[in-house]
Amino acid sequence: MIRKELCKILSQKEIAANIYELRVKATLVDDIRAPGQFVHVRVTNGIDPLLRRPISISAYNQQTEQMTLIYRKEGRGTSLMVQLEPGMELDILGPLGNGFPIEEVSVGETALLVGGGIGVPPLYELSKQLVAKGVNVIHILGFQTKSAVFYEKEFSKNGLTFITTADGTYGRKGFVTDVIKEVSFDCLYTCGPTPMLRAIEQGFPDKRVFLSLEERMACGVGACFACVCQSGDAADTSYKKVCSDGPVFRAGEVVL
Amino acid sequence: MNRLNVELPGLRLKNPIMPASGCFGFGREFSQFYDLSKLGAIMIKATTLEPRFGNPTPRVAETAAGMLNAIGLQNPGLEKVIAEELPWLSQFDVPIIANVAGSVEEDYVAVARKISQAANVKALELNISCPNVKTGGIAFGTIPEVAKQLTRKVKEVSAVPVYVKLSPNVSNIVEMAQAVEAGGADGITMINTLVGMRLDIKTGKPILANLTGGLSGPAIKPIAIRMIYEVSQAVSLPIIGMGGVQSAEDVIEFLYAGASAVAVGTANLVDPLVCPAIIDDLPDVLERLGYEHIKECIGRSWQRDGQFANHRA
Numbered sequence: 001m002i003r004k005e006l007c008k009i010l011s012q013k014e015i016a017a018n019i020y021e022l023r024v025k026a027t028l029v030d031d032i033r034a035p036g037q038f039v040h041v042r043v044t045n046g047i048d049p050l051l052r053r054p055i056s057i058s059a060y061n062q063q064t065e066q067m068t069l070i071y072r073k074e075g076r077g078t079s080l081m082v083q084l085e086p087g088m089e090l091d092i093l094g095p096l097g098n099g100f101p102i103e104e105v106s107v108g109e110t111a112l113l114v115g116g117g118i119g120v121p122p123l124y125e126l127s128k129q130l131v132a133k134g135v136n137v138i139h140i141l142g143f144q145t146k147s148a149v150f151y152e153k154e155f156s157k158n159g160l161t162f163i164t165t166a167d168g169t170y171g172r173k174g175f176v177t178d179v180i181k182e183v184s185f186d187c188l189y190t191c192g193p194t195p196m197l198r199a200i201e202q203g204f205p206d207k208r209v210f211l212s213l214e215e216r217m218a219c220g221v222g223a224c225f226a227c228v229c230q231s232g233d234a235a236d237t238s239y240k241k242v243c244s245d246g247p248v249f250r251a252g253e254v255v256l
Numbered sequence: 257m258n259r260l261n262v263e264l265p266g267l268r269l270k271n272p273i274m275p276a277s278g279c280f281g282f283g284r285e286f287s288q289f290y291d292l293s294k295l296g297a298i299m300i301k302a303t304t305l306e307p308r309f310g311n312p313t314p315r316v317a318e319t320a321a322g323m324l325n326a327i328g329l330q331n332p333g334l335e336k337v338i339a340e341e342l343p344w345l346s347q348f349d350v351p352i353i354a355n356v357a358g359s360v361e362e363d364y365v366a367v368a369r370k371i372s373q374a375a376n377v378k379a380l381e382l383n384i385s386c387p388n389v390k391t392g393g394i395a396f397g398t399i400p401e402v403a404k405q406l407t408r409k410v411k412e413v414s415a416v417p418v419y420v421k422l423s424p425n426v427s428n429i430v431e432m433a434q435a436v437e438a439g440g441a442d443g444i445t446m447i448n449t450l451v452g453m454r455l456d457i458k459t460g461k462p463i464l465a466n467l468t469g470g471l472s473g474p475a476i477k478p479i480a481i482r483m484i485y486e487v488s489q490a491v492s493l494p495i496i497g498m499g500g501v502q503s504a505e506d507v508i509e510f511l512y513a514g515a516s517a518v519a520v521g522t523a524n525l526v527d528p529l530v531c532p533a534i535i536d537d538l539p540d541v542l543e544r545l546g547y548e549h550i551k552e553c554i555g556r557s558w559q560r561d562g563q564f565a566n567h568r569a
C-alpha cells in the first residue's frame with residue numbers, strides 16, 4: 001500500500017560534499033517490498049516549489065520502522081531538505097515503484113552492482129539483502145571527484161568495492177564501464193545517469209541486467225503520464241511509466 | 257442536511273468537487289488512497305479515437321507555484337477506455353465526465369457518439385483547448401466559429417449533455433463562450449492550461465521536449481477567476497471552474513466568481529488526498545462564512561446585494 005505520511009526526522013548529516021544522509025521514522029516502511037523502491041518527498045507545505053521530489057530508499061529496517069534517504073543538494077527542492085533537523089516532520093508519499101528483483105540471482109552466484117553518483121544510494125540496501133541471501137556482491141561506484149565519494153566503507157563490508165572518479169582524484173580514473181570489463185558476474189544491477197545505463201545495457205546483451213531509471217515526475221503514482229518511456233518491444237506500442245512500472249526495468253524492457 | 261449537493265445538466269453531484277481531466281488518469285491510482293464514491297464526479301483523462309503515445313520526455317517542468325506539462329494527450333484510445341476503464345469505474349457511485357479530444361472534427365464526433373453511450377458517462381467535456389498537440393485541439397479552441405461548429409456536430413450525436421472546455425489562450429474568452437453557447441453547449445468548463453515555456457539555466461535550451469507546455473497550478477488561479485467572472489455574466493450556461501484550486505477556500509472563490517462546481521487538477525499530483533480533504537473541509541468553511549448551502553456562493557461576486565436572503569455573515 002502507498003501511504004502519505006508525516007514522518008519524523010531522526011537525523012541528518014552531510015556525508016560528502018553536498019551529499020546528505022537523512023534518517024526518518026515512518027510506518028510506511030512496513031510496506032516496502034524491495035530495495036530500489038523510492039519515496040516522493042514534499043519539501044515545503046507551501047506552494048513553491050510545488051511538486052514532490054523523488055528520492056530512492058537507500059536503506060530500511062522494518063523492525064524499527066526507519067529508513068535512510070541519501071540525496072545530493074541540487075536545486076531548490078533538495079536545498080530546502082538540507083534544512084531539516086531531528087524532530088521535524090516531513091511529508092512523504094511511498095513506498096513507490098518496483099525495486100530490484102533479488103530473486104533473479106541464486107545463492108552462490110555473483111551479483112555486480114554498478115552505481116553512478118546519485119544512483120549509488122538504492123544499491124546499498126540491495127547489497128545488504130543480497131549478502132544476507134548468500135550471494136557474492138561486487139560493487140563499482142562512480143563519482144565525479146574525491147569529495148563526492150560516499151559509503152565506500154559501508155559497501156566494502158559487503159563485498160569487493162571499486163571506486164572510480166571522472167577526474168582521477170580518488171580510486172580509478174575514468175568511468176564505471178572501464179572497470180566492468182575486468183570482473184565476472186552472473187547478474188548486474190545498476191542505477192545512475194542514462195548514458196551510463198545505456199552503455200551497460202549495450203555491453204552485456206547476454207547477461208541478466210536490471211536498470212533503475214530516472215525521469216522527471218509529477219504524481220509519482222502512475223496517474224499523470226509525465227514519466228513515460230517507450231516499451232523495448234517494437235511490436236508493443238504501449239508505454240511504461242517509470243514511477244509505477246519502474247523505476248527498475250530488465251534490460252531491453254524499455255528504450256533508454 | 258447535505259449542504260454541498262449541486263445539480264447541473266446531466267449531473268447530480270453530491271458535492272461540487274471533482275478531479276480535473278489529466279490529473280487523475282482513470283482513477284485507478286487514486287482508488288488506493290480513498291473511496292472514489294466520495295467525489296462529486298470524475299473527469300477522466302482525454303480520450304481520442306486511436307491510442308496516443310503523446311509527446312517525448314521531459315514532459316513536465318516546475319515553475320513558481322505551478323508546473324508546465326506537455327503530456328500530449330497520451331491515452332489508451334476509445335476502445336480500451338470503453339472496454340476497460342469505464343467498466344472498472346462503474347463500481348463507484350460517481351458520475352463520469354468523459355473528456356473528448358481529437359485532431360479533426362470527425363474524430364471528436366466518433367468518440368463522442370460512442371463514449372456518451374457508456375452507462376456511467378453522464379456528460380462529455382469537449383477538449384477544444386489542449387495546448388500540447390500540433391493539429392486540431394487549439395484551433396478549435398481559439399476560433400469562435402470553428403468552436404461553435406464543432407459543438408453543434410458533437411451535440412447532434414451525444415447521448416448526454418455536452419460541456420465545452422475553454423482555452424485561456426485567447427484574447428476574448430467571452431466571445432468563445434458565447435460561440436459554444438450558440439453551438440448548443442449545455443455547460444462550460446474552464447480554464448485549461450496557459451501556454452508557457454521554461455529554459456534550462458545551464459544549457460539555455462527549453463526544458464520540455466515539446467518546447468512549450470501548459471501552465472497549471474496556483475499560479476493561474478487569478479486568471480481563471482477573472483475569466484469565470486466575465487464568462488458567467490455573459491452566458492447562461494453553468495460553469496465548472498478550475499485552475500489552481502488547492503483548498504476549500506479556493507473552491508468558494510471559484511463559486512463566487514460564477515462557477516457552479518469546481519475541478520481540482522494539479523493539486524492531486526502533489527497531494528493524492530486533496531479532493532476528499534476539500535470535501536471534508538467545505539461544510540466548516542460554509543459554516544464559518546455563514547452560508548446554509550453551497551449554492552448561495554455561486555456568482556456572489558457580481559450579483560446585487562439582497563439576493564442572498566439566507567446569508568448570515
Ligand SMILES: Cc1cc2nc3c(=O)[nH]c(=O)nc-3n(C[C@H](O)[C@H](O)[C@H](O)COP(=O)(O)OP(=O)(O)OC[C@H]3O[C@@H](n4cnc5c(N)ncnc54)[C@H](O)[C@@H]3O)c2cc1C
Nearest residue numbers: 053054055056070071072074075076077078118214215216
Ligand atoms: C526514481 C528516482 C529516484 C531518485 N533517487 C534519488 C536519490 O536517491 N538521491 C538523489 O539525490 N536524487 C535522486 N533522484 C533525483 C532527484 O529526484 C532530483 O535530484 C531532485 O528532484 C532535484 O530536485 P531539486 O529541487 O533540488 O532540483 P531542481 O533542478 O530545482 O528541480 C526542478 C524539477 O526538476 C525535477 N528534477 C531535477 N532533477 C531531476 C532528476 N535527476 N530526476 C528526476 N527529476 C528531477 C525535480 O523533481 C523538480 O520537479 C531520483 C530521481 C528519481 C526519478
Ligand SMILES: Cc1cc2nc3c(=O)[nH]c(=O)nc-3n(C[C@H](O)[C@H](O)[C@H](O)COP(=O)(O)O)c2cc1C
Nearest residue numbers: 276277278302325383447448472473499500521522
Ligand atoms: C498533467 C496534466 C495533464 C492534463 N491533461 C488534460 C487532458 O487530458 N484534458 C484536458 O482537458 N485537460 C488536461 N489538463 C488540464 C487540467 O484539466 C486543468 O484544466 C488545468 O490543469 C487547470 O487546473 P489546475 O491548475 O487545478 O491543474 C491537464 C493538466 C495537467 C497538469
Ligand code: FES
Nearest residue numbers: 218220222225243
Ligand atoms: S509521475 Fe505521474 S505517471 Fe509517473
